[in-house]
Amino acid sequence: QQQVKQSPQSLIVQKGGISIINCAYENTAFDYFPWYQQFPGKGPALLIAIRPDVSEKKEGRFTISFNKSAKQFSLHIMDSQPGDSATYFCAASRQGGGAQKLVFGQGTRLTINP
Amino acid sequence: KAGVTQTPRYLIKTRGQQVTLSCSPISGHRSVSWYQQTPGQGLQFLFEYFSETQRNKGNFPGRFSGRQFSNSRSEMNVSTLELGDSALYLCASSAPRGQETQYFGPGTRLLVL
Numbered sequence A: 001q002q003q004v005k006q007s008p009q010s011l012i013v014q015k016g017g018i019s020i021i022n023c024a025y026e027n028t029a030f031d032y033f034p035w036y037q038q039f040p041g042k043g044p045a046l047l048i049a050i051r052p053d054v055s056e057k058k059e060g061r062f063t064i065s066f067n068k069s070a071k072q073f074s075l076h077i078m079d080s081q082p083g084d085s086a087t088y089f090c091a092a093s094r095q096g097g098g099a100q101k102l103v104f105g106q107g108t109r110l111t112i113n114p
Numbered sequence B: 001k002a003g004v005t006q007t008p009r010y011l012i013k014t015r016g017q018q019v020t021l022s023c024s025p026i027s028g029h030r031s032v033s034w035y036q037q038t039p040g041q042g043l044q045f046l047f048e049y050f051s052e053t054q055r056n057k058g059n060f061p062g063r064f065s066g067r068q069f070s071n072s073r074s075e076m077n078v079s080t081l082e083l084g085d086s087a088l089y090l091c092a093s094s095a096p097r098g099q100e101t102q103y104f105g106p107g108t109r110l111l112v113l
Helices: none
Strands: A004-007 A010-014 A019-025 A033-038 A045-050 A056-059 A062-067 A072-077 A086-092 A108-113 B005-007 B010-013 B019-024 B031-038 B042-050 B053-057 B064-068 B074-078 B087-094 B108-112
Touching (some): A004 A086, A010 A019, A019 A108, A033 A062, A045 A056, A045 A072, A072 A086, B010 B019, B031 B074, B042 B064, B042 B074
Parallel strands (some): A010 A108
Antiparallel strands (some): A004 A019, A033 A045, A033 A086, A086 A108, B019 B074, B031 B042, B031 B087, B042 B053, B087 B108
């Protein structure tokens, strides 16, 4: 019930293309869904996050699509650039009570070919 | 504003030893969480501290412990190290209640030989 499943494990996209990473969760109590980007040797950095009361959130080239009934959410990177090459993690948490505990997907290694 | 800092950045220990890692959160942040990152298991939650109290705990053995000081700085300790404890240990901080975003530090890479 605590799992977040992420796919694909790795993804290669041409420069200018759209990168799509998918995640599915089981626990319907989750109410906060962030995406993190991690470069080698660095800690994860928050990219964008969504709550289940909206179906889509866009920030620049990054968009989260959220399907509450299917318990799925995805990250779309438009006009992908070589600088986007990194590992991406989806996560979920239940914010009730104020406790902070992120459950992460397994990660997707994204490579953008120039 | 300075980000989350972690010390040391790299550490080599041998089996059976113990280790203490340190984390300084972003100024004003009172919640500090710790995560273990390995290639096989990914990012796994260890524990969270808020106002010097452990508020949440992951599924790790008792060899993993932590604490938080009055200035919100946190330490985690691993006793009787095992080879499988080799990992990147990440600390994340977040603002007082109502601010969900967790900001991660660069991590401490621990190698157990």
